[in-house]
Amino acid sequence: MSDVLVVAELTEDGSLRGATFNAITFAQKALPGLGGTFAILVLGANAKARAQDLTGFGAAKVIACEDPSLAQYTAEHFAPTVAEVGKAYKLVVATATSYGKDLLPRVAARLDAAYAGDCSGVTSEDGNLVFQRPMYAGNAFGFCRLTTRIQVATARQSEFTAAEPSGGSSPIESVTKVAPGRAAERVQVVGLDAVKSERPELTEAKIVVSGGRAVKEKFFEVLEPLADALGAAIGASRAAVDAGYAPGDYQVGQTGKIVAPALYFAIGISGAIQHIAGMKGSKTIVAINKDAEAPIFQLADYGLVADLFQAVPELVAALKQRR
Numbered sequence: 001m002s003d004v005l006v007v008a009e010l011t012e013d014g015s016l017r018g019a020t021f022n023a024i025t026f027a028q029k030a031l032p033g034l035g036g037t038f039a040i041l042v043l044g045a046n047a048k049a050r051a052q053d054l055t056g057f058g059a060a061k062v063i064a065c066e067d068p069s070l071a072q073y074t075a076e077h078f079a080p081t082v083a084e085v086g087k088a089y090k091l092v093v094a095t096a097t098s099y100g101k102d103l104l105p106r107v108a109a110r111l112d113a114a115y116a117g118d119c120s121g122v123t124s125e126d127g128n129l130v131f132q133r134p135m136y137a138g139n140a141f142g143f144c145r146l147t148t149r150i151q152v153a154t155a156r157q158s159e160f161t162a163a164e165p166s167g168g169s170s171p172i173e174s175v176t177k178v179a180p181g182r183a184a185e186r187v188q189v190v191g192l193d194a195v196k197s198e199r200p201e202l203t204e205a206k207i208v209v210s211g212g213r214a215v216k217e218k219f220f221e222v223l224e225p226l227a228d229a230l231g232a233a234i235g236a237s238r239a240a241v242d243a244g245y246a247p248g249d250y251q252v253g254q255t256g257k258i259v260a261p262a263l264y265f266a267i268g269i270s271g272a273i274q275h276i277a278g279m280k281g282s283k284t285i286v287a288i289n290k291d292a293e294a295p296i297f298q299l300a301d302y303g304l305v306a307d308l309f310q311a312v313p314e315l316v317a318a319l320k321q322r323r
């Protein structure tokens, strides 16, 4: 029997979401404290095909729950199956994406299990898992142990590198969807109004170009050419979102999305701790700000003290020339 169950995540079009691989790394880091193996559970309308994509990551098995009614995610429909499968494990994990943060607390409740959300680390002490969790926007860490027989946890994506295939071929097992309870009767998906974009998804992108309050109404006019030149996703500070310059799902930070791209541009962003909480895991950070004292420069690998309305078009022109 395996000890850790990783709950995989699919995108709306049924592909594997990259966050699944960060959850695998989280599971692998928890294993020394449990001394066993891990399994992966994938749910969806095409779960068997996706399970096939997950056989090379060293799992003891990959469990597929394929059912047409799982084409669209709702916690009420997914949680009963995850909880039923999860009963056989000591630890159930996923990445703390919107999906993981929505699904796993419900799973924990069904399993009567304690839950540690948004963990940035996991170690073991005297045979017990110790979960590290960021507090006060990442300015302090809390360490907790879960004392229930089954433990449930989500991992902060930016703190765990995506697992790479390690060879081997895990066996695939099928399970039947568990009939959802009465809660599911109250929930009906009537449609999905997803934002269609040619750009990479913010949390999956290798490069993110983010703008702050200073970019004002020219948010897209200024940032899109740079994002286009770099093949980047666009992000925003909360101030830019609150002012209506960018949509809410662009927000990076404590109350927005957590990103950890290879390259992050903070343009006209001061560097408030709540913003930094969402992007400090980025490998290389570039800041453009006209205030040399802006806190973002303390974090940035490269800083340019300049007026963004001049610097960004010049950067775009230079990038185009290099092509």
Ligand SMILES: Cc1cc2nc3c(=O)[nH]c(=O)nc-3n(C[C@H](O)[C@H](O)[C@H](O)COP(=O)(O)OP(=O)(O)OC[C@H]3O[C@@H](n4cnc5c(N)ncnc54)[C@H](O)[C@@H]3O)c2cc1C
Pocket: 211, 212, 213, 214, 236, 237, 238, 239, 240, 251, 252, 253, 254, 255, 256, 257, 267, 268, 269, 270, 271, 272, 273, 274, 275, 278, 288, 289, 290, 291, 294, 306, 307, 308, 309
């Ligand atoms: C509970 C809570 C949760 C929060 N969650 C988040 C969150 O998730 N994400 C988030 O981002 N914030 C969050 N905030 C808000 C956060 O505290 C800051 O208010 C916000 O990040 C500031 O956004 P900003 O840097 O765009 O704006 P400002 O702080 O106004 O900074 C604008 C910057 O632009 C520079 N600038 C001005 N003009 C130019 C120019 N022409 N060229 C170059 N630079 C220029 C200025 O020097 C300044 O540094 C949260 C706050 C609270 C209390």
